[in-house]
Amino acid sequence: MSSLTLRCRGPSGQATVTVDAASSIADFLALLAEKTGVPAACIEILSGFPPKQIQVPAEGAVSALGLANGDTLTVRQGAAPPPPPAASQQPQVAPSAPAASPAAAGAAAAAAGALDGAAGFADMDEDEMLARAIAASLEQQPQPGPASASAAGAAAGGSGRPGPAATPRPPAAAAASAAAAAPSGGAPRSVSNAPAGGPAPASMPVAGGDGSCVVRRVIDSDNSCLFNAVGYVMEGSRSTAARLRRVVADAVRSDPFTFNEGFLGKPLDGYCDWIQQSDKWGGAIELFILAQHYRREIAAFDIRTKRCDVYGQDKGYADRVLLIYDGLHYDALAVAAFEGAPEELDVTCFEARSGGGAAIMAAAEKLVAATNAARQFTDTANFTLRCGVCQIGLKGEKEAVEHAKATGHSNFAEY
Structure with missing residues (x-):
């Protein structure tokens, strides 16, 4: 088989990549660096269950790695290789990481860790452990004021969103949605430790659209936001989760x-x-399948990275729909006939490669950029937590999950 489709999980999310088995190792590492945010020179690759490290030769073709179509790879950052002797006198500059991939969810960091856990965690996969750790960290946070962008905003589900339509989200459900990846099943809120950048616009005008604008349509936070967001953009319904779960299965x-x-x-x-x-909760696998089910591209924007992953892009589908992801939660994006227009007038499906489609994508990109500037996303990799049992300080999802697996503690609070 000359072409391999691989599911890759890295510190900043997960993505599906296709690579020719005859491609060079160097080109493959460059592709993984682009998708995962790990510098090519520092990449370590793990595969199997539990994951075991693959020895990657300096030269040769991808076929030498022994990978099979459909394999899941965990990509993590190891130590940079030592400099060549001739360069040993030169100051070394650490390589900068490429733009992070969406998703959110960073389950790869947990996947790369040990899978043996304490009682209560041993039977969960790494995504579920991550979700429960984050859920606990958000669950008891106080409601923020209108200008606050905190972990409570992530738990509340509507914090930081313009307009009265933002409905509160159960915190545990919000966090549970986070776990699966690029683009996973949850939705974003700001859990960064930086101040908010001001309110994000409720909509963004479409150039040449005679008053039409791209708007964000809120989906309930009930662990099924991915499926119901897809249902909204594909069918105009927020009640499709059970049926679409069966479609995926x-x-x-x-x-x-x-x-x-x-x-x-x-x-x-x-x-x-x-x-x-x-x-x-759903994630990249489910979006991959649902794009093929509806025979339409699904473009998923990640607020934190401003990246857009398009599922079904290689299938030749003419039409596209849009989702937006904030690190914990998915909402739908639609084209409203005018500012404040009722949802009944929404257009959610458009020809991706037409002039009008390009204008819609440009407006969506501007809306995502403005939402990013307002810091309306959850940065699960960097928020600071304290264990409510032993009071140890932790940073981000990776340390929270590792601590939970090692101790069985699951009571976390942000500080």
Whole structure:
């Protein structure tokens, strides 16, 4: 097989990549660096379950790595290689990381860690452990004032969003949505430790659109925001989660070659049962499948990185829909006929490669950039937490999950 489709998880999220088996190792590492945010010179690759490190030669082709189509790779940052002797006298400059990929969710950091955990965590996958740790950190935060952008904003579900339509989100549900990746099943709020940059606009005009504008349509935070956001942009309904979960499970069962255990991160039957549970969240795999189900591209914007991943882009689909992700939660993006227009007039599907489609994408990008400037996202990698049991200070999701696995503690608070 000359082409490999691989699911890659890195510190800044996860992505699906396609690479030619004859490509050079150097080109493959450069692609992984672009997708995961880990400098190519520092990349370590793990595969299998539990993940084991792959020895990557300095030269050769991707085929030498022994990868199979559908494999899941965990990419983490190791030590940079030592400089060549001739350069030993020169000052060394640490390589800068490329732009982070979306998603949010950073489950890769947990996946790369040990999988043996304390009682209460041993039977969970790394995504669920991450979600519960974050949920605990957000659960008991006080409601912020209108100008505040804190962890409580992430828990509340409407904090920092313009307009009265922002509905509160149950904190545990919000965090549970975070776990799966680029673009996972949750939605964003600001849990960064930097001050908010001011309110984000409620909409962004579409150039040449005669008053039309791209707007954010809020989806309930009930662990199914990804599925209901897709339902809104595809069908105009926020009540599609149960049916779309079945669609995903049926697609996986019908193609066990593509959706093998390596690709899914768990056995096929176990995944199909898991994804149909209403308290489980979706991510990149589910967006990949739903794009093919509807035969439309799904463009998912990540607020923190301002990146847009387009699912189904290689299938030749003419139409595109838009989602927006804030690190914990998905909402829908739509084109409103005019500022303040009722949802009944929304247009959610458009021709991606038309002039009008380009104008819609440009407006969406500006709205995402403005929302990023207002810091309306959850930076799960960098927020500071304290364990409520032993009072130890922790930074970000990685340390929270590692601490939870090592101790069984799951009571966290932001500080």
